[in-house]
Amino acid sequence: DTGVSQNPRHKITKRGQNVTFRCDPISEHNRLYWYRQTLGQGPEFLTYFQNEAQLEKSRLLSDRFSAERPKGSFSTLEIQRTEQGDSAMYLCASSLRAINSPLHFGNGTRLTVT
């Protein structure tokens, strides 16, 4: 068990550019979650997958955001045409099955849009 891995740890990009983040969950976990966290706030739910199926998307996830988990293993979160308001920590978590299973978080990707 190597834990949940996120890459990159930090990303600085110019407004209008596209960025993609990757999350590798714990291998046997079939649930994968993306959260966004801004300074001084708790994480906010963005979306989650059960295996390769994206089962829920928050209203926070605008059309510029897209997430995939093509083979039910790693996941990517892409932000197109980044805006300064997208600057945040993007956290990935995985769990074995239902919501009442412990969540295992990655260390996050900190995005700064200049």
Added chain:
Amino acid sequence: KNEVEQSPQNLTAQEGEFITINCSYSVGISALHWLQQHPGGGIVSLFMLSSGKKKHGRLIATINIQEKHSSLHITASHPRDSAVYICAVPGGGADGLTFGKGTHLIIQP
């Protein structure tokens, strides 16, 4: 959507003190999570509990389902306990969590 309130928002204490962090939520739940977040972003799950009390080392978590309230206690606090402690409950999406804003704890030597 479940509303989660944590108190206090910030807490500074001396090494050795007994610490209590509180969490209240608005909608009945099946389980509540306590999480710890260190500077740099990494989040660690401390407890998931649905009733009564759980203990792990110097950390104790309690929950009162009827009152929709949970507490996290730290005994014999140490500077390495300095972190943000976050309470989370189901209700942030079909299966997502709703998180409190966190309690920023600083333990001074």
